[in-house]
Amino acid sequence: MELTRKGEYAIRGIVFLAKQPVGKVILVSDVAEATGVSQTFLAKIFQNFAKLGLVNSFRGTGGGFILGRPASKITLRQVVEAVEGPIMPNRCLTGEGQCSREAECMVHPVWRKIQGEVGSILDSVTLEDLAKEKK
Amino acid sequence: MELTRKGEYAIRGIVFLAKQPVGKVILVSDVAEATGVSQTFLAKIFQNFAKLGLVNSFRGTGGGFILGRPASKITLRQVVEAVEGPIMPNRCLTGEGQCSREAECMVHPVWRKIQGEVGSILDSVTLEDLAKEKK
DNA sequence: GGTAAAAAGGATAAAAAAGGTCCTTAAAGG
DNA sequence: CCTTTAAGGACCTTTTTTATCCTTTTTACC
Numbered sequence: 001m002e003l004t005r006k007g008e009y010a011i012r013g014i015v016f017l018a019k020q021p022v023g024k025v026i027l028v029s030d031v032a033e034a035t036g037v038s039q040t041f042l043a044k045i046f047q048n049f050a051k052l053g054l055v056n057s058f059r060g061t062g063g064g065f066i067l068g069r070p071a072s073k074i075t076l077r078q079v080v081e082a083v084e085g086p087i088m089p090n091r092c093l094t095g096e097g098q099c100s101r102e103a104e105c106m107v108h109p110v111w112r113k114i115q116g117e118v119g120s121i122l123d124s125v126t127l128e129d130l131a132k133e134k135k
Numbered sequence: 136m137e138l139t140r141k142g143e144y145a146i147r148g149i150v151f152l153a154k155q156p157v158g159k160v161i162l163v164s165d166v167a168e169a170t171g172v173s174q175t176f177l178a179k180i181f182q183n184f185a186k187l188g189l190v191n192s193f194r195g196t197g198g199g200f201i202l203g204r205p206a207s208k209i210t211l212r213q214v215v216e217a218v219e220g221p222i223m224p225n226r227c228l229t230g231e232g233q234c235s236r237e238a239e240c241m242v243h244p245v246w247r248k249i250q251g252e253v254g255s256i257l258d259s260v261t262l263e264d265l266a267k268e269k270k
Numbered sequence: 271g272g273t274a275a276a277a278a279g280g281a282t283a284a285a286a287a288a289g290g291t292c293c294t295t296a297a298a299g300g
Numbered sequence: 301c302c303t304t305t306a307a308g309g310a311c312c313t314t315t316t317t318t319a320t321c322c323t324t325t326t327t328a329c330c
Contacts, residue, residue, distance in 0.1 A: 288314080296307070
């Protein structure tokens, strides 16, 4: 029931990107330094983001990363799920018919409710919100 | 963000207890068999429950386990926290001043909200609810 | 075309957590 | 004092997390 470091680094990293001037390409090494995360590890995380279109990447000289769409269109849920996989409080919510006890299980609906709540909280927060300075 | 097996076994085990006639002492071996969980592993979980008063234990011949209080007074949260520790979506919620970034961190309040929501959902479900047969 | 700068991708490895077993000790009943 | 049953501690295996390193690909610039 806990975010891993990877998830935390992911958030720190992409929030840092979101704080940059729109259109400015940022090196992963700069993000690493600014967030205090190992560069190689962060690079993996950003690769992940790139595959999902959360960021765009450019190779070679002058390369780096940039948000894949406006900060207001990237939710915290998308960021977290990009590296941690789907919000899934219990294994038995994985898929249809996965859990053989589903029919009788009274706990099932509770997990589903938690899944829904957590999901909608994370859906409601965008990178735009997170990039603001705390007043 | 996922319940471990230990947590799942804990729930299965104590719900089984809650389904028994009030006052009936149950062997851990019976619970293990009924729930399909290794007996030694489940025994550890029940030791944990006993320390917290969720169950009462009796040693020796005729011994076993019994709920420590009425099923309606044991919440799912208490069960989960007994084996998984406190609901804690992010490390930085651990204690006061633990997270050095708290002052500026915009993500903090989100985790706190999730923590609150998940907590209150789990608080609202008791073993009495879980012991009912699904209609 | 050559070279330097970056990210992509794969292989590997150490550390931590999860998942579980086994053995001895303590308590209780007959 | 023997059997039953939980308590407690030590130990072990597997999986997941948390990385690191090396090679390859892409790109820009000279």
